[in-house]
Amino acid sequence: MKALSFHGETGEAGGMQAEPATDPRYMALAARTADTTFFYGVVSTGIFCRVGCGARLPRHENVRFFDSAAAARRAGYRACKRCRPDAAPEDVVAAACRRIEAAETPPSLAALSQAAGLSPFHFHRLFKAATGLTPRAYAAAHRAARLRAALTPAASVTQAIYESGYQSSGRFYADAADTLGMAPAAYKAGAPGEAIVYGTVACALGTILVAASAKGICAIALGDAPDPLIAALRAKFPAACLADDPAFATTIKAVIAAVEAPKTRFDLPLDIRGTAFQRRVWQALRDIQAGETVSYTEIATSIGAPTSARAVASACAANTLAVLIPCHRAVRADGTLSGYRWGVKRKRHLLWAEGAAID
DSSP states (O other): OOOOOOOSSTTOOOSSOOOGGGOHHHHHHHHTOOOOSOEEEETTTTEEEETTBOSOOOOGGGEEEESSHHHHHHTTOEEOTTTOTTSOHHHHHHHHHHHHHHOSSOOOHHHHHHHHTBOHHHHHHHHHHHHSSOHHHHHHHHHHHHHHHHOOTTSOHHHHHHHTTOSOHHHHHHHHHHHHSSOHHHHHTTOTTOEEEEEEEEETTEEEEEEEOSSSEEEEEEESSHHHHHHHHHHHSTTSEEEEOGGGHHHHHHHHHHHHOTTSOOOOOBOOOOOHHHHHHHHHHHTSOTTOOEEHHHHHHHTTOTTOHHHHHHHHHTOOBTTTSOGGGEEOTTSOOOOOTTOHHHHHHHHHHHTOOOO
């Protein structure tokens, strides 16, 4: 076997070693922490692993630590086939996401961590750091998307339960209430009987449509004319009782005031319908102060999912509550304006009105 070298790499341990009880890296290894800043090699096998590898804990005297996979390879170690230390953490998580999405029923944490070659604890920490969600919450969010897709007018609720991957009708109905904002049968039928009041009015951004359910404002849309906005609302809730109520003008004025005086705090009740991840992004958007802009990456970091900038951008695009959930304050990493559901010109106008520094 090729002779192993343990010296010459910045930050790697070789030769003299501390005692197990005082060696912080070995203590982290023994605890199987989610530390991804270093790797360890085992002298007796010539293999190097991630800290969270599910393999048996090696003896302290047989362990050498490295700051990178490349450093371990240069020292003569082979990559572990179980935890695949050469693969980027985001690739490991992406593979787990694909496994969850392809499964008929949500895989267990044990099954996911075993497939990733990591201990359950380490895999759980790694997955949450990358996505902002636990594996169970990610599976629930994916089921919610499948739920909406399965609840077509031609499908039965029982069929939707099966196709969405739910193992019990109780869990299905509980999730449906939060995700859809109504009973599954009502959503499938286009929200029959649900009372939604709406109104349109001209404003500095063109035409604004505001709609509200019994829970609160459920839609704020911007456009060039009322008819397309109303048609889109009817398409979303084809069997709901939509009413253009003159008394709703007070709420519309409050929304307009939020557009014209964005630095004033407004506590209008909202009927927010979305997945767990979308709700976390939307809450982070609401925490951004008027006149400030934040990159998608910064938002991803703030919700504990630093590698999910693209998913954050998708959540911004899915926002149906313009202005009150201020997705216009989310920009690219270089500060330039990216796409906006209601047009980049309106995004620029909103930021200009708030006094934000934009190009």
